Amino acid sequence: MRRHLWRLPILLGSLTAVGLLSGLLGDGAWDAVAWLGLGVPVAAGLWYGLRR
Amino acid sequence: MLSTRAVRRWQWVHTWSSLVCTVFMLLLCLTGLPLIFHHEIGHLLGTEIEAAEMPADTPRASLDEVMRLALQRYPGKQGMFVSQEEDDDRVWYVTLCERPDSNDNLKQVAVDARSGQALGDPPLDSGFMYVMRSLHIDLFAGLPGMLFLGAMGVLLLVALVSGTVLYAPFMRKLRFGEVRRDRSPRVKWLDLHNLLGIVTLVWFTVVGATGVINAWADLLVKYWQATEVAQMVAPYQGQPPLQQPGSLQAAVSAARALAPDMKVAFVAFPGTGFSSPHHYGVFLRGTDAVSARLLKPVLVDAATGQVTDSRELPWYLTALLISQPLHFGDYGGRPMQILWAVLDIITIVVLASGLYLWVVRRRQAPAPDAKLSMQAGEAAR
Numbered sequence: 036m037r038r039h040l041w042r043l044p045i046l047l048g049s050l051t052a053v054g055l056l057s058g059l060l061g062d063g064a065w066d067a068v069a070w071l072g073l074g075v076p077v078a079a080g081l082w083y084g085l086r087r
Numbered sequence: 088m089l090s091t092r093a094v095r096r097w098q099w100v101h102t103w104s105s106l107v108c109t110v111f112m113l114l115l116c117l118t119g120l121p122l123i124f125h126h127e128i129g130h131l132l133g134t135e136i137e138a139a140e141m142p143a144d145t146p147r148a149s150l151d152e153v154m155r156l157a158l159q160r161y162p163g164k165q166g167m168f169v170s171q172e173e174d175d176d177r178v179w180y181v182t183l184c185e186r187p188d189s190n191d192n193l194k195q196v197a198v199d200a201r202s203g204q205a206l207g208d209p210p211l212d213s214g215f216m217y218v219m220r221s222l223h224i225d226l227f228a229g230l231p232g233m234l235f236l237g238a239m240g241v242l243l244l245v246a247l248v249s250g251t252v253l254y255a256p257f258m259r260k261l262r263f264g265e266v267r268r269d270r271s272p273r274v275k276w277l278d279l280h281n282l283l284g285i286v287t288l289v290w291f292t293v294v295g296a297t298g299v300i301n302a303w304a305d306l307l308v309k310y311w312q313a314t315e316v317a318q319m320v321a322p323y324q325g326q327p328p329l330q331q332p333g334s335l336q337a338a339v340s341a342a343r344a345l346a347p348d349m350k351v352a353f354v355a356f357p358g359t360g361f362s363s364p365h366h367y368g369v370f371l372r373g374t375d376a377v378s379a380r381l382l383k384p385v386l387v388d389a390a391t392g393q394v395t396d397s398r399e400l401p402w403y404l405t406a407l408l409i410s411q412p413l414h415f416g417d418y419g420g421r422p423m424q425i426l427w428a429v430l431d432i433i434t435i436v437v438l439a440s441g442l443y444l445w446v447v448r449r450r451q452a453p454a455p456d457a458k459l460s461m462q463a464g465e466a467a468r
Contacts, residue, residue, distance in 0.1 A: 044254070047285075058419035059412060065376070066422075073290065077426055083264030
């Protein structure tokens with residue numbers, strides 16, 4: 036198995052987790068972190084999924 | 088690395104756990120989509136209660152006045168709950184019932200908390216959002232429906248774990264995000280299924296797991312009522328029933344005096360599951376991001392207006408309340424709602440493509456699974 040097969044999935048999964056928790060803990064800057072944390076995996080999915 | 092035999096086993100688990108739950112998950116994703124925007128949709132449909140802007144220091148109407156007005160609109164009914172939304176203390180929602188221990192024929196009146204004027208009668212059992220919500224929560228089947236959907240959620244979690252295990256053998260020969268569009272539709276959709284599945288994995292797992300927790304909500308509340316609430320009201324056992332509950336405003340004021348920095352989430356009238364035949368159950372919530380999600384129950388003697396007991400919620404109800412925003416996505420403003428909706432739609436694609444892959448594979452030769460399972464990897468060579 037190639038070692039870096041899991042690198043991006045783990046990175047995107049961690050970003051999601053940080054985003055989900057950050058939004059819970061506070062408002063303002065915490066929310067911005069949440070948008071970023073969830074936004075990057077969504078963007079990755081859309082980018083790779085939709086490009087020709 | 089997984090042996091061919093192990094891959095075949097995981098694939099069997101993934102196929103069947105997802106097949107059983109997919110139709111229901113599609114239903115939950117489709118009905119969940121409008122629920123993310125229920126305030127906005129209510130606003131568009133004109134069913135959302137809107138209170139006028141008034142200066143923040145406008146005096147508040149007495150809750151007894153609010154109740155009197157609500158009861159006037161529905162003669163013969165009695166108070167069941169009075170509640171306020173977390174982010175809007177301008178409106179009281181008064182729920183009225185025939186009997187406080189029955190959910191039949193409930194009515195709701197929205198009353199302006201300042202002027203004491205009625206703002207409308209939010210329908211509790213009709214309308215588009217009611218249908219969406221019922222399909223999403225219990226398929227119109229009450230507790231059995233909730234538990235059934237909870238069981239489907241458990242299968243979803245099994246499908247997510249097995250799908251994650253299978254990600255490696257399927258992606259062995261591919262770069263992250265690689266979608267083989269020049270091959271057969273089956274290969275293309277397999278790659279999309281893997282890509283979209285892995286980018287939404289953590290979100291889908293969290294929303295699925297918190298959904299399963301929510302499916303237990305009614306049972307957890309019942310357990311809490313049978314244990315802690317029963318203990319709290321034990322001293323009143325055997326007392327003659329209350330003829331007429333005393334002042335609601337006095338009860339709420341007494342509870343708030345106990346925790347001045349908290350707001351009222353809801354008040355349960357005597358005789359409901361959230362109080363006792365002799366008490367108002369006043370449920371307070373905090374005002375910062377985390378504590379606003381939690382509730383502090385205060386029991387107030389409905390005859391004297393004296394606080395008789397108040398405890399912290401048990402861990403399992405705290406866990407339930409904390410898990411709810413992670414399911415609803417209602418905690419990070421509009422951008423969070425939009426992300427929730429996009430993730431929801433991507434999830435629909437993952438579910439539908441999974442179903443498609445199963446159908447296509449069945450239509451092809453009924454070859455042993457192992458051969459097919461490796462086909463994807465081979466094809467990339």
